[in-house]
Amino acid sequence: MSKMECGDEERLQRCEPGEAARSAQVYPASERELGTNGLKIRRALPLAKRRLIGPFCFLDHFGPITLAPKDAGMDVAAHPHIGLQTVTWLIEGGVLHRDSLGYEQLIRPGQLNVMTAGRGISHSEETPEAFAGPLHGVQLWVALPDADRHTAPAFEHHAQVPCTQLDRLHVSLVTGSALGLRSPSTTFSEQVSMAIRVTDAGEHVLALAPHFEHGVIVVEGTFHTDEHEVAPGTLSYMSQGHDELRFHTRGPAQLFLVGGPPFEESILMFWNFVGRTRDEIVEAANQWNASDPRFGEVSAYPRGRLSSPPVGPIRPS
Numbered sequence: 001m002s003k004m005e006c007g008d009e010e011r012l013q014r015c016e017p018g019e020a021a022r023s024a025q026v027y028p029a030s031e032r033e034l035g036t037n038g039l040k041i042r043r044a045l046p047l048a049k050r051r052l053i054g055p056f057c058f059l060d061h062f063g064p065i066t067l068a069p070k071d072a073g074m075d076v077a078a079h080p081h082i083g084l085q086t087v088t089w090l091i092e093g094g095v096l097h098r099d100s101l102g103y104e105q106l107i108r109p110g111q112l113n114v115m116t117a118g119r120g121i122s123h124s125e126e127t128p129e130a131f132a133g134p135l136h137g138v139q140l141w142v143a144l145p146d147a148d149r150h151t152a153p154a155f156e157h158h159a160q161v162p163c164t165q166l167d168r169l170h171v172s173l174v175t176g177s178a179l180g181l182r183s184p185s186t187t188f189s190e191q192v193s194m195a196i197r198v199t200d201a202g203e204h205v206l207a208l209a210p211h212f213e214h215g216v217i218v219v220e221g222t223f224h225t226d227e228h229e230v231a232p233g234t235l236s237y238m239s240q241g242h243d244e245l246r247f248h249t250r251g252p253a254q255l256f257l258v259g260g261p262p263f264e265e266s267i268l269m270f271w272n273f274v275g276r277t278r279d280e281i282v283e284a285a286n287q288w289n290a291s292d293p294r295f296g297e298v299s300a301y302p303r304g305r306l307s308s309p310p311v312g313p314i315r316p317s
C-alpha cells in the first residue's frame with residue numbers, strides 16, 4: 001500500500017511516542033477511498049492524536065468490497081519504502097506483490113507477507129483479475145529501530161501462521177509473540193499483531209502483556225467494552241498497564257490487535273518513507289524520482305511507477 005494512493009495531503013510528520021499514563025481511549029480512524037472503484041480505506045494509524053502504538057506507525061483496514069471482473073481492484077504501482085516493514089494480512093480475496101528483489105507472491109487469507117524495506121526497496125500491489133470478488137484486509141507498517149533501519153531489504157511469505165482457540169476466540173498470531181505463540185516472521189523489536197475471530201456472542205477476555213501498549217480495530221461486526229462501542233472506523237487504544245482486554249459481542253466479529261513497548265525513538269514519516277532526519281527523506285525522494293539503483297526496479301509490474309511528492313517542512317506532531 002502507498003500513502004500516495006489514498007489521496008493524503010502529503011506532509012512530513014514527526015511521530016513521537018505516546019503518553020506514559022495509563023489510559024484507554026477511542027479515536028476515529030480517517031476514511032478515504034483508494035482509486036475509483038469505491039474501495040474504502042480506514043486509516044487507524046497514524047492519527048493526529050496517536051502516531052505510534054509500539055513500533056506500529058501505520059494501520060490501514062481496506063474493504064470489504066466486492067470487485068466485479070471489470071473493476072481494477074487494488075492496483076498500487078511501483079513505489080519505494082525505507083526504514084520500515086510492511087505486513088499484509090487478508091480476510092478475503094487475493095493481492096499480488098512484486099518487488100525489486102524479484103519476488104512475485106500472491107497472498108490469500110490466512111497467509112502473511114512481510115517486506116523489510118531496510119535501506120531501500122520498491123514494490124507494487126494489485127488484485128489479479130482471477131481474484132475479482134471480495135477483497136478485505138489490513139496492512140501495517142512497523143518502524144525499524146535505528147540500529148536496524150539500514151539493514152538489507154528482504155521479503156518473506158508464510159503460508160500459515162500459529163493459531164489458537166481460546167473459548168470463543170480464534171486467534172491467528174501475525175507478528176511477534178503472545179499467548180505462548182511465536183510468529184515465524186522476522187521482527188526487529190518486541191511486538192504483537194494478531195487477527196481475532198470471535199465465533200459467537202458473549203463476554204470475551206484476551207490476556208495482554210502489561211508492558212505493551214495496544215490498539216484494536218474491528219474489521220467486521222462490533223464489540224463493546226465497559227466504556228466504549230467499537231465499530232469499523234474506530235481505533236481502541238490501551239496504554240501500558242492493562243493485562244487483559246475484556247469485551248463483549250452480540251454475535252460473531254473480527255478484530256485486529258497490535259501492540260508493543262512504546263517505541264523509544266522519534267521518527268519522521270513522509271509518503272512511503274520512515275526516517276529520522278529531513279535530509280535523509282529528501283535524499284530518498286530524490287533518488288527514487290531519479291530512478292537511482294538504491295530502490296531497484298519492479299520489472300515485472302507493467303503499469304509504471306508512482307513519483308514522490310516534494311518534501312515540505314517538518315510538521316510538528
Ligand code: MN
Nearest residue numbers: 001002081086
Ligand atoms: Mn507499499
